[in-house]
Amino acid sequence: LIGADGSIRPTIFAEMSALAAKTGAINLGQGFPDEDGPGEVLEAARAAISAGVNQYPPGRGLPDLLTAIAEHQQRFYGLIVDPGSEVLVTAGATEALAAALLALVDDEDDEVVVFEPYYDSYAAIVALSGARLVTVPLSWPEFQPDLDELRAAFTERTRVILVNDPHNPTGAVFAPEVQAEVVRLAHLHDAVIITDEVYEHLAFDAPHVPIATLPGAYERTLTISSGGKTFSTTGWKIGWITGPAPLIDAVLAVKQFLTYVNGAPFQPAIAVGLRLSDEFFRSIADTLRAKRDILGAGLRAAGFETSVSSGGYFTVADAGPLGASDAADFCRELPHRAGVVAIPLTAFASTSGRDRYATLVRFAACKKVGVLEDAASRLAALR
Ligand code: PMP
Numbered sequence: 001l002i003g004a005d006g007s008i009r010p011t012i013f014a015e016m017s018a019l020a021a022k023t024g025a026i027n028l029g030q031g032f033p034d035e036d037g038p039g040e041v042l043e044a045a046r047a048a049i050s051a052g053v054n055q056y057p058p059g060r061g062l063p064d065l066l067t068a069i070a071e072h073q074q075r076f077y078g079l080i081v082d083p084g085s086e087v088l089v090t091a092g093a094t095e096a097l098a099a100a101l102l103a104l105v106d107d108e109d110d111e112v113v114v115f116e117p118y119y120d121s122y123a124a125i126v127a128l129s130g131a132r133l134v135t136v137p138l139s140w141p142e143f144q145p146d147l148d149e150l151r152a153a154f155t156e157r158t159r160v161i162l163v164n165d166p167h168n169p170t171g172a173v174f175a176p177e178v179q180a181e182v183v184r185l186a187h188l189h190d191a192v193i194i195t196d197e198v199y200e201h202l203a204f205d206a207p208h209v210p211i212a213t214l215p216g217a218y219e220r221t222l223t224i225s226s227g228g229k230t231f232s233t234t235g236w237k238i239g240w241i242t243g244p245a246p247l248i249d250a251v252l253a254v255k256q257f258l259t260y261v262n263g264a265p266f267q268p269a270i271a272v273g274l275r276l277s278d279e280f281f282r283s284i285a286d287t288l289r290a291k292r293d294i295l296g297a298g299l300r301a302a303g304f305e306t307s308v309s310s311g312g313y314f315t316v317a318d319a320g321p322l323g324a325s326d327a328a329d330f331c332r333e334l335p336h337r338a339g340v341v342a343i344p345l346t347a348f349a350s351t352s353g354r355d356r357y358a359t360l361v362r363f364a365a366c367k368k369v370g371v372l373e374d375a376a377s378r379l380a381a382l383r
C-alpha cells in the first residue's frame with residue numbers, strides 16, 4: 001500500500017483512468033457509467049438542495065432514506081429490517097466495507113476470508129485493520145470457488161468471510177451451493193458474513209439472491225449496497241449497510257469517526273430511486289445485458305476468449321490467444337495499439353495468487369452502445 005518513501009500508491013483505477021485521459025483512449029477500465037441515471041433521482045437531489053437539505057444529516061442517515069432502504073429489502077427480498085436500528089447510510093459501499101471490517105477485526109490473529117480476485121479496497125482495508133487476508137481462488141472461466149478450498153480457508157481465527165455477489169472483477173454470480181456453504185462455514189466458525197451486493201440489480205440470468213435471505217444467515221450477516229451502480233450515480237457516494245442491530249451499532253461506532261455523516265441532499269434522491277417501479281429495475285439489467293453482449297462479441301472478434309459475465313459491470317477476457325503472456329504489460333500497451341484502456345486481473349489478486357490470472361483482462365460494459373461499438377472496431381486492430 002505504502003511505498004518505502006512513504007508515498008501511497010494510486011489505485012489501479014486512478015492509474016488507468018489517467019492513462020486513458022493521456023492517450024485519448026476509450027476507457028473500459030474504471031467501472032462508471034457514461035450516461036446519467038433516472039431523471040427523477042437527479043431532480044430530487046436538485047430539489048433537496050433548493051429546499052435547504054444542506055446541513056449535517058443524522059448519523060445513521062436521513063430517516064426517509066433509512067425507511068426506503070428497509071422497504072427495498074422487503075420488496076425485493078422479503079427481508080424485514082428495522083429502519084431505526086438495522087440500517088446505516090455510508091459514504092458509498094467503500095465506507096461500509098471499511099467501517100465493517102475495522103469494527104470486526106483487530107490484528108493478525110484475526111483472519112478475513114475473501115475470494116480472489118477481489119475488489120481492490122478489500123485487501124487494502126484488511127491491511128489497514130491489521131488482520132490477515134486469506135484467499136480462496138476463483139478460476140477461469142466459471143470463477144466459482146472449489147468448495148474444498150473454501151472449507152480449507154476457514155480456521156479457528158476466521159472472524160469474517162467477505163463475499164461480493166455479483167462479483168467484480170469476474171462477473172460471476174455465486175451458485176446456490178456456494179452461498180449455502182458460506183453460511184454453513186460461518187456458523188461452524190462463528191464468523192460474520194460481510195456481503196457486498198452493489199451489483200444486486202445488475203444480475204442477468206435470475207433475480208439476485210442476498211446471502212442474508214438464506215436460513216440462519218441474517219443474524220450473522222452485514223449486507224452492503226450502494227446507489228452508485230443502480231442509479232448511475234457513482235459520484236454521489238451514498239451506500240448503506242443492513243443487518244442485526246448489534247452488528248450495525250459496531251459499524252456505526254467506527255463510521256462516525258470516518259466520515260461522521262454523508263451527503264445530505266443525495267439521500268432523499270436515492271430514496272426516490274429505491275422506490276422506482278419494478279420496470280425501472282428490470283430495464284437496467286436488460287440494458288446492461290445487451291451491452292455485455294456487444295462488448296463480448298467485439299472481444300471475441302478481436303481474438304480474445306471471453307468468460308460469460310452473469311452480472312455487474314465487467315467481462316473478463318483472456319489475451320493469451322493474442323500472444324499476451326503478461327496482462328499488465330498488455331494493458332499498458334493496449335491504448336497505444338488499439339486506443340482502448342482495460343485493467344489486468346492481476347490488479348485484483350494477491351502477490352501469491354497473481355500467476356493464475358496472468359493473461360486475463362477486465363473490460364467494463366457500462367458505457368454507451370456507440371462507445372462499445374467504437375471500442376470493438378478499435379480492438380479489431382489487434383488481429
Ligand atoms: N464494491 C464493489 C464490488 C465495487 O465494484 C465498487 C465500485 N464500484 C464498490 C464496492 C464501491 O462502491 P461505492 O462507489 O458505492 O463506494
Ligand code: GLN
Pocket residue numbers: 011013014029030031032168
Ligand atoms: N468499482 C469501479 C471499478 O471496479 C470503480 C472503483 C473505483 O474507482 N474505485 O472499476
